[in-house]
Amino acid sequence: MAGDLVKCDFDSPVATVSINRPEVLNAYNEELLDELYQTLEELFAAEKVAAVILTSKGNRAFSVGGDIDYLENLDSEQAKKLSQKGQSLCELIENSAPVVIAAIDGYALGGGMEITLACDLRLASTRSRFGQPEVKLGIIPAFGGTQRLPRLIGEAEAKELLYTGDIIDAALAYELGLINKVVTPRSLLAETRDLALEITDRSTKAVKLIKTAVNKKYADASKAGYEYESEAFAECFKTEEHRVRIREIKKIINEDN
Structure with a gap:
């Protein structure tokens, strides 16, 4: 099932999947x-x-999004395929029969944050940080973030985060409704599992029907938005701006190290 980059543990009825x-x-x-x-x-x-x-494994980041060396070398067609791949992953999560709960410790940025947006619920440690900083790289969110973030926290707040690329802490993320609960790093997985067990103790059929009913309101309306997002993401890779911005970021990172 899982491999080197993804680890999976199953303790019935809950499976834990870790980005590695x-x-x-x-x-x-x-x-x-x-x-x-x-x-x-x-x-x-x-x-x-x-x-x-x-x-995820480690305590510094759920995921900081795309590997910048990888993003730097994409052309427009490859970028579109990447967006579609990420959107398919998030759609799989969003439409799954089992409830999916994200347990976030550290940074959840870019595509990493977008993956958490597709989950049913999100618990985060106090040291977690959230953001869609793509605009600073001259690109846009590509895994459905332009559609799901406004749905979760409202259009005005979502636009501010998307336009500025600002990174916010767990307390503000909770206040905005981006996450369901803030807990200590030590208790994150235990509390997430407790919530998962509480939900699975209910009628599995009823929970599944509730999930389907809630998602149905957005599914058809979002299709055009997702398609445009992929096209727009690809458009960002038709010029050199994103490469220039990525190199600037890499230079800052190297200087800090």
């Missing part, structure tokens, strides 16, 4: 996205799995 690239703050590449998709697809089809906790 802590050495690069759990930044994604295509291989990780493919492995995560395959792992979740198999879990969602398993009758014994009633809930999935999505988390």
Whole structure:
């Protein structure tokens, strides 16, 4: 099921899936996205799995989004395919029969944050940080963030975060309604599992129907938005601006190190 980049533990009825690239703050590449998709697809089809906790290894980041070396070298067509791959992953999570709860410790940025937006619920440690900083790289969110973030926190607040690329702390994320609960880093996984078990103790059929009913309101209306998001993301890679901005960011990172 899982491999080197994604780890999976199952303690019935809850499966815990962990992104496993802590050495690069759990930044994604295509291989990780493919492995995560395959792992979740198999879990969602398993009758014994009633809930999935999505988390990460290490304590510095859930995921800081795309590996910047990887993003720097994409062309427009590759960028569009990446966006569609990320959107498919998030759609898989959002439409799954089991409840999916994100347990976030550290940074959840860019595509990393977008993956958490597709989950049903989000618990975060006090040291967590959230943001869609793509605009600082001359690109846009590509995994459905332009559609899901306004739905969660309202259009005005979402636009501010998307336009500025600002990173916010867990307290403000909770105040905005981005996350359901803030807990200590030590208790994050335990409290997430407790919530998962509380939900799975209810009628599984009823919970699934509630999830489907809630999502149905947005599914059809969002389709055009997702398609445009992929096209717009690809458009960002038709000029050199994103490469210039990424190199500037990499220079700052290297100077800090």
